[in-house]
Amino acid sequence: MSAESKKVLYGLYNDEEELKSAVKTARQGHLDIMDVYSPFPVHGLDPILGLSESRLHILGFVYGATGALFGFLFMSWALAKDWPILFGGKPYWPVPSFIPITFEMTVLFAAWGMTITFYTICGMWPGVKAKILDNRISDDKFCIAFDVTEAEQRSMSQLKDFFKKTGAAEVHEKTL
Amino acid sequence: MSHPVAPVRHVLIEGNKSYHQISEDLSVPTERAPSREWILAFSVASAFTALYVFAVVWTIWKGIGEWGTNRTINWAWDITNFVWWIGIGHAGTLISAILLLFRQRWRTGVNRAAEAMTIFAVICAGQFPLIHMGRLWLAFFIFPFPNTRGPLWVNFNSPLLWDVFAISTYFSVSVLFWYTGLVPDLATVRDRAVGFRKKMYEIFSFGWTGSAKHWQRWESLSLILAGLSTPLVLSVHTIVSFDFATSVIPGWHTTIFPPYFVAGAIFSGFAMVQTLMVITRKVLKLEEYITINHIDSMNKVIVLTGTIVGVAYLTELFIAWYSGYIYEQFAFYNRVFGIYWWAYFGMMFCNVVSPQLFWSRRIRRSIWWTFFLSIVVNIGMWFERFVIIATTLARDYLPSSWSYYRPTWVEISIFTGTIGLFFFLFMIFTRLAPVVAIAEVKAILKVAGDQYIGPKARKEKQQQAEQVAEKQQEKL
Numbered sequence: 145m146s147a148e149s150k151k152v153l154y155g156l157y158n159d160e161e162e163l164k165s166a167v168k169t170a171r172q173g174h175l176d177i178m179d180v181y182s183p184f185p186v187h188g189l190d191p192i193l194g195l196s197e198s199r200l201h202i203l204g205f206v207y208g209a210t211g212a213l214f215g216f217l218f219m220s221w222a223l224a225k226d227w228p229i230l231f232g233g234k235p236y237w238p239v240p241s242f243i244p245i246t247f248e249m250t251v252l253f254a255a256w257g258m259t260i261t262f263y264t265i266c267g268m269w270p271g272v273k274a275k276i277l278d279n280r281i282s283d284d285k286f287c288i289a290f291d292v293t294e295a296e297q298r299s300m301s302q303l304k305d306f307f308k309k310t311g312a313a314e315v316h317e318k319t320l
Numbered sequence: 321m322s323h324p325v326a327p328v329r330h331v332l333i334e335g336n337k338s339y340h341q342i343s344e345d346l347s348v349p350t351e352r353a354p355s356r357e358w359i360l361a362f363s364v365a366s367a368f369t370a371l372y373v374f375a376v377v378w379t380i381w382k383g384i385g386e387w388g389t390n391r392t393i394n395w396a397w398d399i400t401n402f403v404w405w406i407g408i409g410h411a412g413t414l415i416s417a418i419l420l421l422f423r424q425r426w427r428t429g430v431n432r433a434a435e436a437m438t439i440f441a442v443i444c445a446g447q448f449p450l451i452h453m454g455r456l457w458l459a460f461f462i463f464p465f466p467n468t469r470g471p472l473w474v475n476f477n478s479p480l481l482w483d484v485f486a487i488s489t490y491f492s493v494s495v496l497f498w499y500t501g502l503v504p505d506l507a508t509v510r511d512r513a514v515g516f517r518k519k520m521y522e523i524f525s526f527g528w529t530g531s532a533k534h535w536q537r538w539e540s541l542s543l544i545l546a547g548l549s550t551p552l553v554l555s556v557h558t559i560v561s562f563d564f565a566t567s568v569i570p571g572w573h574t575t576i577f578p579p580y581f582v583a584g585a586i587f588s589g590f591a592m593v594q595t596l597m598v599i600t601r602k603v604l605k606l607e608e609y610i611t612i613n614h615i616d617s618m619n620k621v622i623v624l625t626g627t628i629v630g631v632a633y634l635t636e637l638f639i640a641w642y643s644g645y646i647y648e649q650f651a652f653y654n655r656v657f658g659i660y661w662w663a664y665f666g667m668m669f670c671n672v673v674s675p676q677l678f679w680s681r682r683i684r685r686s687i688w689w690t691f692f693l694s695i696v697v698n699i700g701m702w703f704e705r706f707v708i709i710a711t712t713l714a715r716d717y718l719p720s721s722w723s724y725y726r727p728t729w730v731e732i733s734i735f736t737g738t739i740g741l742f743f744f745l746f747m748i749f750t751r752l753a754p755v756v757a758i759a760e761v762k763a764i765l766k767v768a769g770d771q772y773i774g775p776k777a778r779k780e781k782q783q784q785a786e787q788v789a790e791k792q793q794e795k796l
Contacts, residue, residue, distance in 0.1 A: 179533075182535065183762055200541055222464065244479075248486055255492075263526060276511065
């Protein structure tokens with residue numbers, strides 16, 4: 145994402161089905177969609193838009209495995225190596241009683257790791273100012289946006305035609 | 321435009337809502353000035369919170385001797401209240417996580433409030449072990465941190481230490497799950513707000529835009545957090561039950577404890593959700609989002625888990641008899657007919673008998689019955705923990721040290737104070753954030769709204785068809 149300002153042409157639709165068919169039309173017409181915004185997750189949109197599946201869950205596994213290893217190895221080191229203590233005649237390395245904490249550490253690491261990753265890759269954090277095209281996008285409008293910073297007059301009219309044809313309720317231009 | 325749906329599905333959103341109307345209805349409680357009822361209730365909750373603070377300061381200032389616990393009954397109200405609150409918290413995770421995995425759409429009406437309830441209940445629960453430590457300022461000793469005493473590590477074999485890890489993990493993961501779900505709705509509130517409130521919600525909503533990729537990741541994250549929370553919630557109450565089950569006290573040392581505690585936790589948690597929701601939907605006018613169908617579904621969970629708990633009680637008694645072990649037999653005889661017999665029969669009545677009324681559809685769908693029985697169930701579940709803890713300890717190995725326990729005003733104040741604290745936090749929450757998940761309700765509108773399914777939709781369709789037929793007749 146560049147820090148320079150962008151000129152954006154966007155159309156607002158009233159229904160998610162209209163949005164989906166519009167996105168389909170845009171993809172067929174090889175129009176380069178900048179982004180699609182909606183007030184709730186629209187199911188079935190991702191394949192039409194050409195978004196690949198999120199890889200967040202793979203990272204979740206990695207974080208969880210890290211947590212499990214860290215928890216288990218730390219407890220083993222602390223109780224069996226660093227300061228061995230005999231608790232009630234049990235072995236110095238009581239593996240079964242490490243299971244609960246190992247599990248908790250797995251969940252803790254996976255959950256925190258994934259959540260922090262999610263906010264980082266989405267560029268979201270307290271104090272980030274959202275680049276909002278229209279206040280109603282979080283209410284009841286579904287939006288398709290095109291980056292028209294370097295667009296010529298001809299392609300602008302092509303995009304406007306597209307919005308008209310696909311039934312956009314409103315079309316606006318905004319500099320982000 | 322929407323695909324046809326099976327007629328067996330329940331209507332979950334009433335009142336022919338549009339997307340805009342949903343944002344409007346659900347954001348407004350955070351926008352308008354508090355009602356007189358809210359202020360009154362908040363004052364009462366604040367007063368009890370103040371009582372709580374006073375009683376805790378009193379305990380720490382004077383020492384644990386101010387409580388009714390003694391050498392024989394060294395665990396009583398504190399751990400009873402701890403387990404009770406933790407159990408209440410579990411329904412929130414069950415609704416938000418397990419019902420998400422099972423794709424139960426009715427969760428969307430209640431999940432936000434139930435998750436908030438989880439967090440506040442865990443906050444209340446956490447107070448008790450901390451206060452019972454006596455020297456509260458040394459509470460950090462429970463964590464394994466490098467120290468100058470060796471370093472001397474904590475005992476990783478102890479179920480009490482497992483509890484530390486389980487509860488703190490549970491609390492922090494619940495907060496993450498709840499807040500991540502809340503971010504898009506805070507953005508909705510932000511986009512409606514002006515002035516200082518807008519600034520505030522800009523910070524809280526982390527710069528959410530509603531981009532398709534963000535939604536995709538958000539759904540992926542929610543699903544995996546749900547998948548993690550499901551075994552987590554089971555592990556937490558399993559570990560809480562290990563506090564008792566791994567001991568060698570007759571009456572505690574039983575393998576049935578983990579499943580029985582988990583079922584009891586869900587049971588009491590759903591009862592608390594009902595208590596809260598029945599009030600919340602009325603005060604915030606959310607009857608069209610938290611419908612009778614939601615209440616009905618939750619009552620079904622209550623009757624199921626209540627029956628599981630009942631079976632567990634009877635199994636315990638049977639196994640005690642069948643074991644042929646006189647100490648175990650005495651522990652259970654004492655539990656039923658001993659000095660605390662009233663607590664046992666109170667528990668049996670409230671937890672096993674009373675929820676059976678929910679087999680009746682009329683009672684299940686009655687607001688007043690639901691509210692009344694939800695409170696009865698919570699009293700019963702409190703008795704259950706008290707029965708397990710105090711009765712067992714009161715008659716220990718040596719008859720010479722048998723004792724009786726009565727709470728002092730300090731313990732009663734701390735307990736009623738945490739109830740005040742719970743409502744105090746919940747009422748602040750209803751003022752700051754949407755109590756019903758706006759985005760999730762919008763996402764199910766077309767499969768659960770009454771203009772799309774149910775008798776109203778059918779009637780509308782019929783009317784349309786009749787109009788068309790009439791027009792055709794006129795033409796002829």
